[in-house]
Structures are given as structure tokens and as C-alpha cells.
Amino acid sequence: MKLSFESGKPLFIQLKELMRTDIAAGKYSPGEKLPGVRDLALWANVNPNTMQRALSDLEAEGLLETRGTSGRFVCQDPAVIDGAKRQILGELAYSFLLKCRELGIDSSEAKQIIDIIIKDSFEERNDTENE
Amino acid sequence: MKLSFESGKPLFIQLKELMRTDIAAGKYSPGEKLPGVRDLALWANVNPNTMQRALSDLEAEGLLETRGTSGRFVCQDPAVIDGAKRQILGELAYSFLLKCRELGIDSSEAKQIIDIIIKDSFEERNDTENE
């Protein structure tokens, strides 16, 4: 678990995105109790306050929920988790396609780029139709 | 021209990415002389020092070149510009696909997401084969 200082993003934002991904990926199930802020901070090698900020941000997004002092829990509703997943991927796909447009790349070229990277870096023997 | 403070990225990095995109998009042609740091800073509404840092970063990438005190110029070699373009899009596509993998989305689902967004937000009447 290494967070980079070099990335140009504040630590707490990187943490937020990391935890958001972990939740969306199902590493923590809906309704599951999270480890305490101090444990998570220890695990991520950051200050508890920094982790706290990331978690309370995720709470504001509806992905986490604090029940009194008995701990922090992942949202119970699987639909919310799934919505977050869709949003994460949607935003990434959108920024890719937006940049394509800015650079004068049309949608078919954009798809080609996706295909190339899939074949280059995500080796999957799929035998799908297209070419 | 508005740069956001909210984005969680330092200004000079946002500026660097903005200028990189403009160059890759051909808003400045290969070999063309750029406006001076002071003018660019004025136009982008930032301090000249901040713009300077962004530009010297792009210089380190090989996209810009400083010729003595007669000004800063866009790299003459179109291949370099094109390489930057490819790299920008490659990185965005890669992070999308990587996140897909992290979230348990396979490549065909990933392509579906791309297609949906193209049809939703990038209205293009294309009549391509697939489906």
C-alpha cells in the first residue's frame, strides 16, 4: 500500500478514491463494519486525521455511514454501491472520450485505442466478433 | 479560461495539462512561437511564475523549446506532437480499463460503457457495425 506524494493530488483525495474503489469493488461488503480510523490510518500509513477526512467525505457521498460510536459501516443498499461503481467508470470513460474530442479523434478511432490497450495490457483471449 | 481550485490538483499541473492538450490539439502549430510567459499568465489569470513552471515542465517533456531570449516555440517535429497526443489518450484509456479490472468489469463490458457514453454525450450518427 503506497500512496504517492508525486501524483499532484492531496493525500486525502487519493485515500478517498482508494477507499471508494475498494468499496465499489466489494472488498468491503454492503453493511459490513469498517476497521476503525486508527487501524485504517495505520494500514494506509497516514495520519488518522487524514484518513478521517477521506472517510467523512465518503460518508457525504452516501457510501459510508457512521452509527454512533459503534463504528463506521458500508452502506447497506447494494444499489448505492453499484451506482458508485457506474459513476467511477462513467467519469473515467467520459474524460477519455472528452479528451478524444478535444484532440480531434472521432469515436471509432477512440474505440480502436481502447481495443489496442486491451490487447496490449489486458491480455484476454476473447474471440469477440469485431475484426 | 477558468482553472479550478477545487480539482485537488496544483495550478501549475492543471496549466501544464491544459497547454499540453492545446499543443497536441494543434491550437499551436509545430514550430510556432508561443506568446510570452507574461502574456500567457495574464491570459490564464495566474502569476507569471506559475505559468513559467508549467512551461518549463513541458519543455522537459520535449513539447516546447526555448530559443535563447527570442521566445518559446512549439517543437518542430510533428511526430513528437503526435506522440504526445497518443500518450495523453493512452493514459486516459489505460486508467479507465485498469479501474474496470479493479471493479471486476471485463473488456466487453468496458466497451459497452464506452459505447453508451458515446451515444449519450457525444451524439454521432455513425451506423457502425457492432450490434
Next chain:
DNA sequence: ATGATTGTATTAGTACAATAATACAATTAA
């Protein structure tokens, strides 16, 4: 009730991004 664990709040200090105001060296134009 006691003590441990939970999330939260506060305060201080360090590092760095960004602004501001210059100053300087080198080229270009007059």
C-alpha cells in the same frame, strides 16, 4: 461503575503551492 474502543474536535508546526515584486542577462529593433 469501570475501562476500552468508537468517532470527532482542537491546536500547533512543517512543507509546499502560489502570489507578488523585482532584478538580471541576452536578444531584437530602432
Next chain:
DNA sequence: TTAATTGTATTATTGTACTAATACAATCAT
């Protein structure tokens, strides 16, 4: 030569991300 314009360097100051070290209130187990 002189004056303007280029990129670059320097110094000081402000704001904020982050760390650090606590302290506090509320719950739970005993």
C-alpha cells in the same frame, strides 16, 4: 548605442495540505 522584449532567478509572504499530539463524548463489555 539605446530601448524594449525575451526567459530566468530571487526573496518575501500568504494559504493550505498534512502531520502530530492530544482531548473529549458516547457506546459496549466486564
